[in-house]
Structure formats: structure tokens, C-alpha cells
Amino acid sequence: MYNKNRISNNFLKVFLYVLSLLTLLTILFLLPNDANGTEFDGKAKVKLDGKKINYDVSPVMKNKEILVPVKKTAKYFGVSVHYNKKSKTIKTTGNGIKTKLVIGDKTAYKNGKPVSLNEPPIVYKDQVLIPLPFIAEAYGYKFSWDNKNKTALLFSSKNKKLKYNTAYKKVPVLMYHILIKGRNDSISVDPARFKEHMEALKNAGYNTITVFDLLNYFEKGTNLPEKPILITFDDGYISNYTEAYPILKELAMKATIFIIASRIFEERTIIENEYEKFTWKQAREMSGTMTIQSHTWDSHRQVKSITGENRGMIASPLYLNGRPETQEEYEKRVLEDLVKSKNIIKEKMGYDSVSLAYPYGDYSADTIKLVEKAGYKMAFTTIEGLVTSEDNRFELKRITGNGAYSGKELVRTIESYQ
Incomplete structure (x- = not known):
């Protein structure tokens, strides 16, 4: 009796073991493709x-x-x-x-x-x-x-040889404004210091690109050169033509100028209390070295917003004509400004304005929607850092080309973000 029970128990254990093994094999066989093998x-x-x-x-x-x-x-x-x-x-x-x-x-x-x-x-x-x-x-x-x-x-x-590739890149975008002899700060750069900057970049192996190159890289995967860099100027000052242009041309480098389009005329025009700007004729002369893009038509001012803060004119509804602007009025005003700037650049330069630099670097979610609605493909801020293909194309970072930096210091600053 004892032996029979023992044999039965052993048989049951073997049976359960085989059954468990078969069950496990069945589960493994039925596993979906994301795990099996x-x-x-x-x-x-x-x-x-x-x-x-x-x-x-x-x-x-x-x-x-x-x-x-x-x-x-x-x-x-x-x-x-x-x-x-x-x-x-x-x-x-x-x-x-x-x-x-x-x-x-x-x-x-x-x-x-x-x-x-x-x-x-x-x-x-x-x-x-x-x-x-x-x-x-x-x-x-x-x-x-x-x-x-x-x-x-x-x-x-x-x-x-890997000189060019479509690999993931970090692109520095430098931001300059005006070149003035004897002044070196975050806004003004002495022409000699600017040349020192450009020579340092060239010696460090950087290759200048245009906003069209950057956009094509984003949209089409078009090759960028090794160590690409985009050089930009804001506002459209005459020194971009008289000082920066000859230096860049001599060094076979390129740059982009974001203009306040209402301040650019066919003939030389001086506006009271403003630094002189270059003309459309001079802008066309710089073609091949300088690309012209938008810094709005006439919205480069800070005005009291409906929240009581001083804001850039395209950032939010403002107090205008003694009363708060409605959202509808704000959107209509900004959209008309952005489209007008875009259209005049197309008319005068013969190519599209695909990018915008926000005046004072001030913008909002509403601004981005309006910039995109106006037909722009990218927009640049004043936030420090590098540009990557994963960034929001309407919040692209820039690095200040500070005149206080030597050429070597500028290169070190750029590379500190890598």
C-alpha cells in the first residue's frame, strides 16, 4: 500500500513537472514579436x-x-x-x-x-x-x-572623409548688433575686435552657414559643413555694410542681418535719435555675403502691456491709444506687421524671409502662432545656447558676440555649450 502511494505520488510530480514545462514552452512560443528571440x-x-x-x-x-x-x-x-x-x-x-x-x-x-x-x-x-x-x-x-x-x-x-554628414549637430548662432570704433560690450563691437572674432572662428575650423542652410537641414536633412556656425546681426545698422561686410567678404564668410524693415529705404535716410541704417541698394550689394531677414516691419519698441509690464510690441496685447488692446486687435496688428516685413524683403531682395528675430528677445505662445501664420519657418530668441534639430524652430537660441571677449574667449564661450 505504501509503495503504491509512493509510486502514485512520484508519477503525479513527474506529470505536473512535464505539464509546467509544456505550459512555459507554450507561453514562450506565443510571445509577441517585441520579445520573442x-x-x-x-x-x-x-x-x-x-x-x-x-x-x-x-x-x-x-x-x-x-x-x-x-x-x-x-x-x-x-x-x-x-x-x-x-x-x-x-x-x-x-x-x-x-x-x-x-x-x-x-x-x-x-x-x-x-x-x-x-x-x-x-x-x-x-x-x-x-x-x-x-x-x-x-x-x-x-x-x-x-x-x-x-x-x-x-x-x-x-x-x-566625413567632411560633411547629416548627423545630429549642435549649431552655434552668434548675435551681433552694431560695430562702433572704440566700444566693446554686449551690443557694440569695435570693428578690429569683430575681425579678431571672425579670424578666431575660422582658425578654430568653423564654417559659416545661412538661415536657408539651417532650414534645409531641419526640413530636408541637407548636409551641413563640419562645425557649422550662423552669424547674425540685429536691426540693420550702416556699420553692417561699412565695417562687417568687408571683413566677412575678405574672409569668405557669411552672415544674416535681421532688419527693422520700415527703417530701410532705397536712398540714405537719417531718422532722428536713431543710428543710421543701410539702404536697400546696399543690402543688394551685400548679396552673397549677407542674407536679409526680418526683425519686424515697425515693432521694435517696448510698450506698456495690459498687465502693466513693458513688453516688446509683438509679445502681447498692449495699451495703445489710451486703452487696452483686445486679443483680436493684437493678433491683427502683429500679423499685418509680420506679413508686411516679409513681403518687402521678398520685393526688394528677390528671396523669401524664412526667419525672424524677436525684438528684445520678447515673445509668447501667441507670438509664435502669429509668426508661423505669417509664413515664417524659424524664429530666433536672445536665450543663450546652441541650436539643435530637436529644438522648437520658433525658439532658437543664440550666443551674444560680446565685444568684451577676445577671439579665443569667444571660441571658448561657444565650446562651453557643446
Whole structure:
């Protein structure tokens, strides 16, 4: 009797063990694609032109294939991405290339042509991961795998020396105003000191770009030079023409001038109690070196707002004509000003004003909506820092080109933000 019970108990234990094992195997088999067969060691890395891409969710390995978050990868490649959660479809677009992938499907498409994948896209930790070799090669990047360091290496195929690439960049934007001999502060810079600044930037390897270059980088992933820098001037002073322009032209450098458009005339005009501005004729003469953009039509003043503060004229409703401005009146006034400035630049210069510099760096959420409604693509503040492709394009930072800095000090200041 005892032996029979013991045999029965042993049989029951074996049966339950086998049943548990079968249950576990069934669960593993039924796991969704975002977990089954995926290594979670977090050791896989990706480098683009020698620089590591920092992902919020680490790339994973699945059957010796590296899968990466599509959103961050697309940003580094300078392309757009759209994911339809209902159809599980991932589409990327940029540089004349279109791709389509589907979660769990081993067939992808490049410009409509099918491509076989070693592993399908998956969803992991609420992010869509796609095979890196496919997306990299689709957009012209050379892919190789460093097994020793568990690192995917991507290289810009257009320039193996890495002079240019569409990798994630931090772009310094310098802000100047007026050049006056013998004065060096946050607003005024002696011409000799300005030249020292420009020579120091050039010697440090910086390459000047235009606002159009920056916009194309944001929107199309167009290549920027190594160590790009955007030099800007606010207001449109005559010294931009007489002093800064010759220096920049000599050094083969470029800059952008944000003008108060109502203060620019075809012929020389002096306005009482204001520093002289250059003319439209002089602006056109500077083409190729200086790009003209907007600093509003006639809103470069601070006025008492309806909250009692002194604010820039485009930042909020104001007290005008002895009474508080309504929201509707404020929006109408600012929009008309911004459009008028944009239109006169197009008329006089022959190209669009895609960017605006906020007067006094003063703006609000309402200002941003109006600037965008007027057709501008970017706007610059006076907040110190660097510009990245992840920034709000209507809150772009700048660094003051302070005349108190030597050339070397300016470079150190810029690089302190890196």
C-alpha cells in the first residue's frame, strides 16, 4: 500500500513537472514579436560617422540582426517618419527616398520596390524598432558590424572623409548688433575686435552657414559643413555694410542681418535719435555675403502691456491709444506687421524671409502662432545656447558676440555649450 502511494505520488510530480514545462514552452512560443528571440543585454551600440547615437531605448539584437528605434534614427538621418498604429505601417521620407515597413513583416519597400529583411520590425518598450541595415542602406549610408565591440558602424557614403554628414549637430548662432570704433560690450563691437572674432572662428575650423542652410537641414536633412556656425546681426545698422561686410567678404564668410524693415529705404535716410541704417541698394550689394531677414516691419519698441509690464510690441496685447488692446486687435496688428516685413524683403531682395528675430528677445505662445501664420519657418530668441534639430524652430537660441571677449574667449564661450 505504501509503495503504491509512493509510486502514485512520484508519477503525479513527474506529470505536473512535464505539464509546467509544456505550459512555459507554450507561453514562450506565443510571445509577441517585441520579445520573442530578442536579446536584452543592451550592449549593442550605433555610431554614425564615428559619433555614438544616443537612444532613449537601446538597440536590440534579434538573430544577429540589430534593430533600432526608428524615430531617433530617422532624425539623425534627416528624414521624416510616420507610424500608423492601426495598420502597423512605418513610412519614412527624405532626400527623394521613400520606405515602407510593417510590424512583423519580413518584406519592406524602398521607392515601391520590395526588399527582403532578415528580421521584421518590432514594437519594444512602446517604441518601433526596425532593422538598421535596411534603413541605413536605403538612405545611402554604408553599414558594417564591429562584432568585438557590438557596434553598428554607419558612414556617410558621399564623403568617406566625413567632411560633411547629416548627423545630429549642435549649431552655434552668434548675435551681433552694431560695430562702433572704440566700444566693446554686449551690443557694440569695435570693428578690429569683430575681425579678431571672425579670424578666431575660422582658425578654430568653423564654417559659416545661412538661415536657408539651417532650414534645409531641419526640413530636408541637407548636409551641413563640419562645425557649422550662423552669424547674425540685429536691426540693420550702416556699420553692417561699412565695417562687417568687408571683413566677412575678405574672409569668405557669411552672415544674416535681421532688419527693422520700415527703417530701410532705397536712398540714405537719417531718422532722428536713431543710428543710421543701410539702404536697400546696399543690402543688394551685400548679396552673397549677407542674407536679409526680418526683425519686424515697425515693432521694435517696448510698450506698456495690459498687465502693466513693458513688453516688446509683438509679445502681447498692449495699451495703445489710451486703452487696452483686445486679443483680436493684437493678433491683427502683429500679423499685418509680420506679413508686411516679409513681403518687402521678398520685393526688394528677390528671396523669401524664412526667419525672424524677436525684438528684445520678447515673445509668447501667441507670438509664435502669429509668426508661423505669417509664413515664417524659424524664429530666433536672445536665450543663450546652441541650436539643435530637436529644438522648437520658433525658439532658437543664440550666443551674444560680446565685444568684451577676445577671439579665443569667444571660441571658448561657444565650446562651453557643446
